[in-house]
Amino acid sequence: MVKKIPKPSLARLPKYYQVVTSYLNRKNEKYISSSYLSDCLNIDDSQIRRDLMYIEIGGIPRVGYDAKELRDVLADYLGYFNLNEAILVGVGNLGTALAEYKGFERYGLSIVGLFDSDPEKIGNLVGNLKVDNIENLEQVIKKFNIKIGIITTPARYAQQIAEKMIKANIKAIWNFAPVTLDIDEDIFIQDENLAENFSFISHYLKETEPEKE
């Protein structure tokens, strides 16, 4: 590998993917330019060209990047073409929303197992999956060699579930519970803290409209 892609660059790639995908759907153009992407996303155009140099794609001066090729190279680089099978634990409101969401397909994510501890939920059909007993978690993960675990249980159970997942050889965890998981092993943790992200809004509003003190 020549040079590792910087984290901020990696974070921008899915945005390019989104733009180029909708560009291909709406327009009938073969090429897309960095300045077009720049306008859509408010990102410096030289920044975009530099980002695209990390993935294996070349553009044509005066013309742009081949849009289809760009889309596919991005998808490949981001792993969307891989089959990413995941199991999900905690089939509550949020877990159900994720399980039934069709939009993950184009990112290669396929949720293939649902688990809960609530007897009322076990056996129910969600999406087209039957909710399984949490006790079968390790067994199923191992049997189907699942690499991705999604946690949508209340925060206080998240740590123990993460540990169970890891014992069963999960490689990455998508954690929606508002806790910082304490993990030693070399597991990839992606925390999705919605309430935390709301802070940007509340802080912004506080800044711009200071209440009288």
Next chain:
Amino acid sequence: MVKKIPKPSLARLPKYYQVVTSYLNRKNEKYISSSYLSDCLNIDDSQIRRDLMYIEIGGIPRVGYDAKELRDVLADYLGYFNLNEAILVGVGNLGTALAEYKGFERYGLSIVGLFDSDPEKIGNLVGNLKVDNIENLEQVIKKFNIKIGIITTPARYAQQIAEKMIKANIKAIWNFAPVTLDIDEDIFIQDENLAENFSFISHYLKETEPEKE
């Protein structure tokens, strides 16, 4: 204002809030140190001290920061003590999950109105709110002077709904639809692109387990 807080620092503050809050719940200690926070969050301790200098809090050498004070200063700085009333448009799976979620309360977020265009949904009770007709959106926002709009409709309606919200004087939008909203006005947009964040996982798995080509 002496110096504006850098974006990455602001993004870390909610994490400190989370840790200090659970620290206060679990332990009976008056003080918390930057090295403790550092251990919990894997963030350099001098980084943490620097971040905390942006908000108005002083620590005591050899002792640490007053934990209760730190929690409250963070909460205040992030606007959690303000009443942040929001309306939500698109009462589907995700919208329902957000509307029924109790955890937002401690961040000052209160969802006070739900809107949908589907006649089957209008009139339903979700959480303890009745789903209102999308046609009443502008009127309600204006009447109650709502500042925050949450979008959980399919992506293709997001732009028009954002425009309606802005016409009614919304100041910040929390957008869960996977599109980049095209907005001229000075409105704060917080995009929450879950599928995009999944990319970090799929890219990581691709990197670490390269399939034979």
Next chain:
DNA sequence: AACATTCTGTGAATTTAAACACAAAAGGGG
């Protein structure tokens, strides 16, 4: 009371990311 320890606060150095600026390529028009 001297000393060791542990923490904060902060300049200074280092690293990383973003922006600038321009050469060179590609294509169109006259």
Next chain:
DNA sequence: CCCCTTTTGTGTTTAAATTCACAGAATGTT
């Protein structure tokens, strides 16, 4: 075929963020 425009690719500069390193404050210990 020459000139003009647009766009890529990248060396260089600038800016931002992180880490280092240590002085100085508070406290306990012998």
